[in-house]
Amino acid sequence: MDFSTLEAILRPDQILSGAAASRGYDCDAYTVDRSKPSVIVLPETTLEVAAVVRWCAASQVPFTSRGAGTGLSGGAMPALGGVVISTKRMNHILEIDLENRCMLAQTGIANRRLTDAVKADGFHFAPDPSSQSVSTLGGNIGENAGGPHTLKYGVTVQHILGVTMVDPLGEILTIGGKLGCGPGYDFLGLICGSEGTLGVVTEAWVKLTPLPKAVTTALVAFPTIRSATETVAGIIATGTIPAALEMMDRGIMNAVALAFKLTFPSEAQALLLVECDGDDADVVAKEMESVRTVCESNGCLEIRIASDEKERANLWMVRKKGIGAMGRIAPSIVTHDGVIPRSKLPEMLDFVYEVAEAHKIGVANIFHAGDGNLHPCFYFDDRDPLQVERVIEAGEIIIKKCIELGGSVSGEHGIGVEKMDLMPLMFSPADLEAQAMCKRIFNDGMLCNPCKVLPNQRGCAEHKMRWRGVAT
Amino acid sequence: MHDLDELLTHCIRCGFCLEDCPTFVETGNELESPRGRIYLVRSALEGKLNWQDDVKPHMDLCLGCRACETACPSAVEYGAIFEMARDIIEREKPSMSKRALLASTTNPGILKAQLAASKFLPGGRVPNFVSKLLSGSKAEADLPTVQANKPLPTFETEVSVRGEVFMLTGCAMQVLYPRVHECTRRLLRRIGYVIRDVPQGCCGALHAHNGDLTTARKLGTELVRAFTGDIPIIVNSAGCGSTMKEYADLIGPECADVAGRTFDLSEFLLSHGLVDELAKAPGLGGVTVTYHDACHLSHGQKVTSPPRELIQAIPNSTFVELPESMMCCGSAGVYNVLQPEMARRLLDRKVGHIKETDAEIVATGNPGCHAWIAQGCREQRSARVMHTAELLEAAFVGLDGFVM
Numbered sequence: 001m002d003f004s005t006l007e008a009i010l011r012p013d014q015i016l017s018g019a020a021a022s023r024g025y026d027c028d029a030y031t032v033d034r035s036k037p038s039v040i041v042l043p044e045t046t047l048e049v050a051a052v053v054r055w056c057a058a059s060q061v062p063f064t065s066r067g068a069g070t071g072l073s074g075g076a077m078p079a080l081g082g083v084v085i086s087t088k089r090m091n092h093i094l095e096i097d098l099e100n101r102c103m104l105a106q107t108g109i110a111n112r113r114l115t116d117a118v119k120a121d122g123f124h125f126a127p128d129p130s131s132q133s134v135s136t137l138g139g140n141i142g143e144n145a146g147g148p149h150t151l152k153y154g155v156t157v158q159h160i161l162g163v164t165m166v167d168p169l170g171e172i173l174t175i176g177g178k179l180g181c182g183p184g185y186d187f188l189g190l191i192c193g194s195e196g197t198l199g200v201v202t203e204a205w206v207k208l209t210p211l212p213k214a215v216t217t218a219l220v221a222f223p224t225i226r227s228a229t230e231t232v233a234g235i236i237a238t239g240t241i242p243a244a245l246e247m248m249d250r251g252i253m254n255a256v257a258l259a260f261k262l263t264f265p266s267e268a269q270a271l272l273l274v275e276c277d278g279d280d281a282d283v284v285a286k287e288m289e290s291v292r293t294v295c296e297s298n299g300c301l302e303i304r305i306a307s308d309e310k311e312r313a314n315l316w317m318v319r320k321k322g323i324g325a326m327g328r329i330a331p332s333i334v335t336h337d338g339v340i341p342r343s344k345l346p347e348m349l350d351f352v353y354e355v356a357e358a359h360k361i362g363v364a365n366i367f368h369a370g371d372g373n374l375h376p377c378f379y380f381d382d383r384d385p386l387q388v389e390r391v392i393e394a395g396e397i398i399i400k401k402c403i404e405l406g407g408s409v410s411g412e413h414g415i416g417v418e419k420m421d422l423m424p425l426m427f428s429p430a431d432l433e434a435q436a437m438c439k440r441i442f443n444d445g446m447l448c449n450p451c452k453v454l455p456n457q458r459g460c461a462e463h464k465m466r467w468r469g470v471a472t
Numbered sequence: 473m474h475d476l477d478e479l480l481t482h483c484i485r486c487g488f489c490l491e492d493c494p495t496f497v498e499t500g501n502e503l504e505s506p507r508g509r510i511y512l513v514r515s516a517l518e519g520k521l522n523w524q525d526d527v528k529p530h531m532d533l534c535l536g537c538r539a540c541e542t543a544c545p546s547a548v549e550y551g552a553i554f555e556m557a558r559d560i561i562e563r564e565k566p567s568m569s570k571r572a573l574l575a576s577t578t579n580p581g582i583l584k585a586q587l588a589a590s591k592f593l594p595g596g597r598v599p600n601f602v603s604k605l606l607s608g609s610k611a612e613a614d615l616p617t618v619q620a621n622k623p624l625p626t627f628e629t630e631v632s633v634r635g636e637v638f639m640l641t642g643c644a645m646q647v648l649y650p651r652v653h654e655c656t657r658r659l660l661r662r663i664g665y666v667i668r669d670v671p672q673g674c675c676g677a678l679h680a681h682n683g684d685l686t687t688a689r690k691l692g693t694e695l696v697r698a699f700t701g702d703i704p705i706i707v708n709s710a711g712c713g714s715t716m717k718e719y720a721d722l723i724g725p726e727c728a729d730v731a732g733r734t735f736d737l738s739e740f741l742l743s744h745g746l747v748d749e750l751a752k753a754p755g756l757g758g759v760t761v762t763y764h765d766a767c768h769l770s771h772g773q774k775v776t777s778p779p780r781e782l783i784q785a786i787p788n789s790t791f792v793e794l795p796e797s798m799m800c801c802g803s804a805g806v807y808n809v810l811q812p813e814m815a816r817r818l819l820d821r822k823v824g825h826i827k828e829t830d831a832e833i834v835a836t837g838n839p840g841c842h843a844w845i846a847q848g849c850r851e852q853r854s855a856r857v858m859h860t861a862e863l864l865e866a867a868f869v870g871l872d873g874f875v876m
């Protein structure tokens with residue numbers, strides 16, 4: 001393939017190729033599967049993206065969008081090689097409209113920078129994946145990312161009003177806008193969470209949410225996993241919806257104790273991070289009181305309420321960087337993502353520990369307990385192919401169990417290449433065909449992020465041999 | 473000492489470093505990010521990539537600012553990885569011109585002679601043919617010039633002497649910024665400490681950062697020998713302090729005690745009562761001050777609060793935070809000579825932020841940043857740059873003695 005004609009579209013500094021570049025872009029934060037692109041492009045505008053996509057379409061070269069590459073299911077891995085379209089030079093805020101509480105930004109901007117731009121005016125962009133300091137708006141849309149505050153504020157799709165997108169043929173589409181989607185079918189809902197398989201989103205109107213006037217955050221230590229999980233169910237049962245309700249087990253506690261010098265009672269086996277917020281300080285205080293009562297009735301060891309903003313920010317840093325801190329314990333991790341009904345949390349966690357033990361791999365859990373969104377984080381050494389195999393197998397067993405318990409194969413990290421083959425566990429052939437039909441509305445070919453999300457795509461099975469488990 | 477392979481395994485590719493890496497933020501290129509560079513080094517070590525063609529260009533563009541270490545939840549020791557990778561690259565294929573640059577910058581005698589000669593160079597810049605040889609591009613950095621100053625008023629204090637310290641006089645620092653040493657001496661005396669002067673050489677920091685670990689170890693070993701006993705060692709140059717605090721890793725266990733008794737000047741002044749002395753000082757007549765975090769102080773030594781606390785304790789002055797104060801200014805040792813284009817982009821970014829603050833003075837704790845930011849501010853008619861030590865001393869004696 002002759003890639004040199006791309007030089008007619010972009011400046012030389014916007015085109016990367018060669019051994020180092022192919023290597024550097026062969027995976028995201030899911031490192032089990034890897035596949036090299038031939039070329040990486042760094043467009044700066046929607047028009048440049050459209051020109052690149054038209055080039056790909058004309059040359060029949062596959063392309064894959066990539067934001068920060070923090071995805072945990074291989075969504076940004078170029079499964080069939082070709083071109084990686086990085087949005088990292090499209091990181092500008094184009095318009096801020098405080099009166100209408102919205103903002104237009106290019107999709108390569110890091111999530112955190114959206115909030116930074118409006119914080120002083122009392123607003124924020126509510127979706128807060130733990131990766132928000134780096135993960136991009138486009139990646140958040142791609143995966144329909146959630147975060148600790150999803151419990152109260154919802155996932156990304158609820159905060160996107162409109163997008164500008166380049167479809168797989170290179171046409172520029174506008175869906176929704178400053179005022180959201182009009183009547184008719186909700187294409188925006190379809191785009192959010194489509195994992196880059198429907199086109200490249202280049203700009204988005206996002207909703208700005210007022211910062212709550214009162215916030216209180218508590219870190220609660222429990223003597224057993226069960227007492228913590230039962231507390232989660234208990235809090236929800238009272239009717240209080242905390243802004244966030246996060247759980248960490250001993251594995252993560254060890255990592256964050258090392259990383260952030262966080263202290264907790266030595267006999268603690270689990271921590272809950274609970275946050276209540278709202279505009280009425282009295283109501284918020286009452287909510288926290290009722291949380292306290294539930295925690296105490298479940299035998300918690302300690303409740304520490306952040307006394308000021310600095311302490312609160314620190315507790316959140318510990319939570320958000322918890323997975324990132326796992327490198328202190330082992331060379332590689334695979335963070336799983338499954339959903340179960342909250343009532344099944346105690347049973348499910350026991351199962352996770354059993355599976356990890358049977359597969360001789362370490363596991364730590366840090367997750368959005370309030371939504372029943374589990375993130376078992378396996379830690380291992382990916383230089384050992386046998387361990388990699390065991391990790392993949394254990395993951396599949398856990399996801400199967402989630403479905404058995406009435407849950408889902410993924411809460412927020414997407415399907416990517418990681419869980420494609422698990423989709424039939426959850427969906428019937430007819431379900432999957434309905435999804436494929438939706439996809440065909442925008443993408444009727446094999447060029448736009450191929451071999452992702454839907455199983456059994458033409459031409460992917462043989463390629464899979466090439467990338468699966470190529471962790472070295 | 474470190475094992476490169478082991479160091480690399482701590483990166484789990486979460487990417488939390490990306491937005492704190494100046495070269496990634498400027499280029500958007502994964503290969504110019506810490507995560508990307510670590511992956512390249514690991515691949516080269518595994519024999520999958522070539523050190524010179526694949527890895528070197530990206531290690532060359534790295535500032536070594538270590539902002540990624542501050543961001544990294546897994547405590548990946550990027551600074552050590554960076555130095556070891558550069559060492560491998562240099563040993564495979566030494567760059568003679570880079571060696572010469574390092575040798576001259578860190579040898580006070582040669583540096584002085586060069587400064588004398590530089591008066592005859594057009595525009596006071598590194599000649600373009602020299603820059604091309606080193607970096608392949610046009611020069612951006614002005615040649616260093618010796619700080620011009622009027623004498624300071626005679627020194628007075630009622631505080632009695634309570635101890636002795638060593639002060640690292642360093643290589644470039646003593647030639648380019650003698651006034652900073654003078655202020656350091658005065659400030660220490662204000663809290664009751666006198667400097668024990670001993671013959672000493674270069675600390676080896678610039679060599680370590682640029683992939684010459686052998687020379688760095690040799691210089692470090694000699695320096696530690698000069699600072700005998702358990703007397704505190706005061707350093708007013710962030711890059712040197714950072715390397716000295718890590719001598720145990722660089723050189724070996726015989727240097728284990730050095731980290732515990734090496735202090736950045738600001739740390740020592742704060743913990744030994746300068747705030748009380750400042751309270752009695754006349755202050756700065758209402759100026760607005762901001763502070764740039766030198767990378768090797770904030771990221772290398774995790775010292776961010778002491779300089780701010782001291783500056784905020786200066787009477788009659790207003791302190792404003794500098795946006796992106798912890799992002800590298802592009803000076804980075806000899807980086808602005810070796811990578812003039814990227815250095816210039818980062819300098820413009822830094823001066824842009826300084827202008828936003830409307831501050832009249834920018835304080836910082838490292839000679840490289842000092843000279844480079846001062847050049848940018850001069851070009852764009854922005855604030856004046858002072859070493860933190862100078863600013864603090866000025867609180868006692870006034871700004872008059874400190875000429876722009």
Ligand SMILES: Cc1cc2nc3c(=O)[nH]c(=O)nc-3n(C[C@H](O)[C@H](O)[C@H](O)COP(=O)(O)OP(=O)(O)OC[C@H]3O[C@@H](n4cnc5c(N)ncnc54)[C@H](O)[C@@H]3O)c2cc1C
Pocket residue numbers: 028029064065066067068069070071072074075076087107108128129130131134135136137138139140141142143144145146147148195196197199200201202323324412413449485486487
């Ligand atoms: C430590 C850690 C913690 C995390 N915590 C959370 C969490 O709390 N909640 C959560 O939901 N996720 C979390 N994630 C996963 C990940 O950060 C999110 O999925 C994030 O949204 C990915 O953003 P990105 O910019 O890195 O996208 P990438 O990984 O680059 O891409 C993700 C997907 O989106 C597509 N895509 C990217 N940009 C575009 C675009 N402009 N147009 C169309 N498609 C595009 C890609 O093709 C790919 O399929 C975490 C990851 C890590 C490493």
